[in-house]
Amino acid sequence: xxxxxxxRPANVADAIAAASEKGASYLASGTNLLDLMKGGxxxxxxxxxxxxxxxxxxxxxLADGSLRIGTLVRNADLAHDAExxxxxxxxxxxxxxxxSAQLRNAATVGGNLMQRTRCAYFYDAGSACxxxxxxxxxxxxxxxxxxxAVLGWSEGCIATHPSDFCVPLVALDAIVEIEGKSGxxxxxxxxxxxxxxxxxxxxxxxxxxxxxxxxxxxxxxxxFAGHARYVKVRERTSYAFAVVxxxxxxxxxxxxxxxxxxxxxxxxxxxxxxxxxxxxLAGAAPDAAVYxxxxxxxxxxxxxxxxxxxxxxxxxxxxxxxxxxxxxxxPDRIPALPGSPFSSVAGA
Amino acid sequence: MNLPLSLTINGxxxxxxxxxxRVTLLDLLRERLDLTGTKKGCDRGQCGACTVLVDGRRxxxxxxxxxxxxxxxxxxxxxxxxxxxxxPVQAAFIAHDGFQCGFCTPGQIMSGIGLIQEGQxxxxxxxxxxxxxxxxxxxxxxxxxxxxxLEAQSNMTASKQRRSA
Numbered sequence: 423x424x425x426x427x428x429x430r431p432a433n434v435a436d437a438i439a440a441a442s443e444k445g446a447s448y449l450a451s452g453t454n455l456l457d458l459m460k461g462g463x464x465x466x467x468x469x470x471x472x473x474x475x476x477x478x479x480x481x482x483x484l485a486d487g488s489l490r491i492g493t494l495v496r497n498a499d500l501a502h503d504a505e506x507x508x509x510x511x512x513x514x515x516x517x518x519x520x521x522s523a524q525l526r527n528a529a530t531v532g533g534n535l536m537q538r539t540r541c542a543y544f545y546d547a548g549s550a551c552x553x554x555x556x557x558x559x560x561x562x563x564x565x566x567x568x569x570x571a572v573l574g575w576s577e578g579c580i581a582t583h584p585s586d587f588c589v590p591l592v593a594l595d596a597i598v599e600i601e602g603k604s605g606x607x608x609x610x611x612x613x614x615x616x617x618x619x620x621x622x623x624x625x626x627x628x629x630x631x632x633x634x635x636x637x638x639x640x641x642x643x644x645x646f647a648g649h650a651r652y653v654k655v656r657e658r659t660s661y662a663f664a665v666v667x668x669x670x671x672x673x674x675x676x677x678x679x680x681x682x683x684x685x686x687x688x689x690x691x692x693x694x695x696x697x698x699x700x701x702x703l704a705g706a707a708p709d710a711a712v713y714x715x716x717x718x719x720x721x722x723x724x725x726x727x728x729x730x731x732x733x734x735x736x737x738x739x740x741x742x743x744x745x746x747x748x749x750x751x752x753p754d755r756i757p758a759l760p761g762s763p764f765s766s767v768a769g770a
Numbered sequence: 771m772n773l774p775l776s777l778t779i780n781g782x783x784x785x786x787x788x789x790x791x792r793v794t795l796l797d798l799l800r801e802r803l804d805l806t807g808t809k810k811g812c813d814r815g816q817c818g819a820c821t822v823l824v825d826g827r828r829x830x831x832x833x834x835x836x837x838x839x840x841x842x843x844x845x846x847x848x849x850x851x852x853x854x855x856x857x858p859v860q861a862a863f864i865a866h867d868g869f870q871c872g873f874c875t876p877g878q879i880m881s882g883i884g885l886i887q888e889g890q891x892x893x894x895x896x897x898x899x900x901x902x903x904x905x906x907x908x909x910x911x912x913x914x915x916x917x918x919x920l921e922a923q924s925n926m927t928a929s930k931q932r933r934s935a
Binding site: 423425426427428430449451452453456457460461469471473498502521522523524525527528659660661758759760 | 771773790791792794813814815818821827828829830833834835837838881884885888890894896897899900901902903904905
């Protein structure tokens with residue numbers, strides 16, 4: 423690990439000033455960043471420890487019905503907040519399907535949003551990677567790429583975004599609150615992560631010094647509480663990143679789907695919002711035929727980026743499964759195996 | 771660069787000066803404080819052998835910078851028994867053969883203690899397995915580990931109820 427200066431600012435303004443220098447990086451719990459630093463993938467010259475910044479570890483219900491989650495709220499604390507899990511069940515299930523209990527105890531909301539791809543070629547400092555080293559090429563293109571992207575990829579980069587949490591969040595129109603050198607601004611989560619295009623090294627819309635201070639779920643996100651699920655296929659039952667995952671949230675009234683929200687994980691360099699599929703479902707009676715039609719719409723632009731054509735079919739099946747489970751109703755308690763298609767919960 | 775920090779480790783307050791910010795909590799415990807019960811397996815947050823409690827919560831000490839935890843209370847495997855008496859989770863691991871080679875065991879036990887304190891798994895073996903999935907055992911003693919955690923949880927719940935009765 424390359425050496426670095428360690429600073430622990432007392433407030434957000436000092437943090438932004440300290441992180442605005444070239445080579446600086448924010449440090450929250452470090453569950454991803456320290457791993458990357460040990461592998462020589464990330465080489466910050468300064469770490470700005472934000473874990474002590476005051477007021478960023480709260481979950482607040484705002485007067486307009488929205489929910490504001492401070493960036494330092496730990497993944498486990500959010501998922502186990504009973505009211506949160508009841509109101510945004512697919513988000514809680516996604517959180518609990520990710521990583522391990524130890525990592526969820528440490529990892530923060532903002533850190534989860536900012537985690538880097540798990541592409542093995544990005545992680546291996548000896549491999550060519552345009553994301554790590556612009557212009558170096560991409561060893562994943564001709565490498566082991568069965569887990570790589572099928573949507574929104576470019577010849578420059580076929581990596582996926584690994585977050586589970588972000589998948590239902592993007593479906594529920596989550597908003598990211600950012601403090602930066604020019605003050606506070608907000609961004610839809612959908613616009614935070616960038617597709618690779620010609621500049622895969624630009625992973626997010628953040629500028630140098632920008633700090634995510636909170637995540638907000640708008641009031642409408644609550645309307646899906648009764649019919650919301652997250653389903654995630656992994657290569658082992660627990661403690662693995664998604665091969666493919668799907669979040670489905672439905673608003674069902676009088677036997678019809680009034681509104682559907684769909685997100686896909688493990689398919690692209692960003693959490694993928696499937697808006698065309700949502701349109702297919704709007705107004706329809708919830709049944710298998712319309713789920714399949716929606717799933718086809720969601721993957722209509724998908725292309726294999728290597729040995730991963732199976733993910734296009736798998737993503738459609740997982741989306742159908744997530745819709746079927748969501749329509750059946752959110753279970754009273756998150757299943758023993760969160761997000762798992764092997765869950766023993768009725769209806770799974 | 772001298773970086774002072776204060777940690778309470780197994781109930782004892784320690785004033786420490788680091789000469790390097792890169793020291794992880796795991797390396798601080800093992801290499802500088804001679805608390806070698808906490809094991810270094812993968813050093814990348816994948817195996818759970820380094821699990822300790824920080825302010826009562828189980829985390830991977832290999833992915834924690836020591837300096838970032840200034841002021842924290844740390845509990846390691848050395849701190850869970852009292853005198854000659856084993857912690858109920860330790861005793862249950864012995865009773866149920868929750869290990870073979872023993873390398874992952876301190877991390878398993880710390881994780882089991884953390885899990886019981888979190889109170890999410892109850893008496894459901896599937897929830898216990900899921901909540902212990904961050905601790906790998908290459909000997910494959912998972913059956914005994916699950917039984918040990920379930921029994922320790924039941925014993926600890928019963929004794930808590932006796933105390934409050």
